Amino acid sequence: MRIALIADTFPPLRTSGAVQLRDLSREFARQGHSLCVLLPSPDQREPWKLEEFDGAQVLRLKAPRTKDIAYARRTLAEFAMPFAMLRNLRKSPLAKEQWDGVVWYAPSIFHGPLVNALKKSSRCKGYLIIRDIFPEWAVDMGLMGRGMPYRFFDAVARYQYSVADVVGVQTPGNRRYFASWLERPDRQLEVLQNWLDKPAQSQCSIRVDETALAGRKVFVYAGNMGVAQGMDILLDLAEKMRSRPDVGFLFVGRGSDSARLMATAQLRQLDNVVFFDEINPDEIPSLYAQCDVGIVALDPRHKSHNIPGKFLTYMQSGLPVLANINAGNDLAQLIRDERVGQVCEANQVGELLSLAEKLLDQVKTDSGLSTRCTSLFEREFAVENTVKQIVEALSVNVEAR
Template sequence: MRLVLITDVYPPLRSSGAVQLRDLSIEFVRQGHDITVLVASPDLSEPWTIESWNGVRVMRVRTPKTKDVGYIRRTIGELLMPFYMRHQLKQSPLKNEAWEGVVWYSPTIFLGPIAKFLKTANKCRSYLVIRDIFPEWAVDMGLMGRGLPYLFFKTVAKYQYAAADVIGIQTQGNSVYFSSWLSRYSRRLEVLQNWLADSLVCGCRISVRDTKLAGRKIFVYAGNMGVAQGMDVLLNLACLLQNRSDVGFVFVGRGSDAKRLRLDAQERGLNNVLFFDEIEPDEIPGLYSQCHVGLVALDPRHKTHNIPGKFLSYMQSGLPVLASVNAGNDIVDLIRSARVGRVCTSDSMDILRSNAEQLIEELDSDSGFSPRCKQLADRVFAPSTAVRQIVAALRS
């Protein structure tokens, strides 16, 4: 099929979404499809660029800045983004391009207008890959009430849903948020698992053995450090385990809470914790090869279900997980049934510490952890499965 994939995250960005879409687009090519990735690129100096990368045609179009800016400026930028994309596309050599299917990725919730435009222009089906439920999670977190801002974002999200023939959600638990969409539009909702391609271990600029944590069992967190993650619980855990000279914590990434968390660790005098800036996605396997347990944290106020991209990367590298997540999240049963780690849904630090210490003991007694993690990644989270599912939905 000739497909267009619309997004505002793609390499060289290092976010988990950018890595996922890189892997997805390459897998489309591997399965014989013609894929064009249409990327909103605020830092572009010209209206548009077209490049070929691993067989994928990537068209970047200049749009307003939406990352690392204030909330108001970000909202305005994201609102204008799809209209800038449409304008730049119509001025480009691809203005008369014909596609057989439109796929787009959320977050952001603001790509509905460009997706609907391309769907209508090409008289084809559309597939929305949705990875979080906004603005619902922001309400759960107390970041906004149900006033005018919520109603605005909810209207934008509904417009996006209306543009989709099929919506792929992360877990079955999130289906409750789409009952009105299903009844109104008689369209298709399905679970589309997250995905991550195999990566070779090709080195990493971080060398744990050259730090004060050398020789310890390393708990690692690599990814976004923002409000949604609720990472204070992980620093609290490090504090509780500070008396153990065999355990260390490594945090790698960026985000709205990254600086605050670093300062907090320094003020507490946590000598079992190290922070590092964000690294290239291709360095992640090299980092994990030096570690023993992957950390997952989601703020307990969440009511939506989420299987973070970092969880997939841990599984792929054979790292069991220690997770602190909201009660009822589908990832709880997944971790327990696949026996790939320990998970806590309580706000009790004693329970989380107990889980951590039990997991440390099991690392030495259970040699099956790594194989089970890798088997889960291969069975459930392969890009090939995601591509076949999306194509089948667009052809149906």
């Protein structure tokens, strides 16, 4: 198939979304499909730039900057982004390209106009990969009320849904958000698990044995450190475990809360906690080889269901998880059913401490724990399955709306 994949993140960025889309594009190419990734590119001067990336094409289209700017400017820039991309696509060598399917990745919620234009010109189906139920999660977190800003973002999101023929959500629990969308008989909703490719084997720039955590059992958190993660309780846990010289906590990544968390750890003199900036994703397996338990954190105010990309990386590397997540999240039952770690849904440091100590004992005594982790990854989260599922959904010939 000739497929257009639309997103707003991709290498050289190091976000979890960029890694996912890198792995997805590689697998489309491996399975013999002709893929072109369409990306907004605020830093280039020319209207378009066509590149080759591991068997796929990447078309970078000049568009307004949407990252690391004030919220009001970001909203205006994201609203303008798909129109700028479409205008510059029409100046590129792919202006007349006919697609067999259009796939797009949310976030962002603003790709709808571009997707709709490509679907109509190619008379093909569209598959929305939705990893982020926005603006609902922002309301859950108290970052937004249900006033005018919410109604604006909700209208944008609903338009995006309206141009999709198939929507792939992360977990069964997210189906409820699409009950009204499904009322049209030509629409399909399915669970599309998060995915990862086989890891590269790059030597990690972080040497745990050269830090204050040398010789300890290490709990590692690698990924975004922002409001949505609710990570303060992890520092509370570290403080509770300071009396155990055999245990340490390693935090690797960046985000809106990273500087504050680091300053808090220093203020509280947590000598069992070490922070590092984000590393190349290819170094992650080598990092985890030096650790014992992976940490998953989601703010308890979330009401949607989420299986973070870092959970997949832990499973892939055979690391059991200690999770502090919102009550009722499908991830909690998955961890318990598969026996790949311990999970706290109460957001209480006392309970989290008890589960952490229980998991440390389990790491010592349960010889099958690591194997269950890797088996779960291969069965549910391998990228080969993801591409096959998307292609199957797009292959049914339905006249685009």
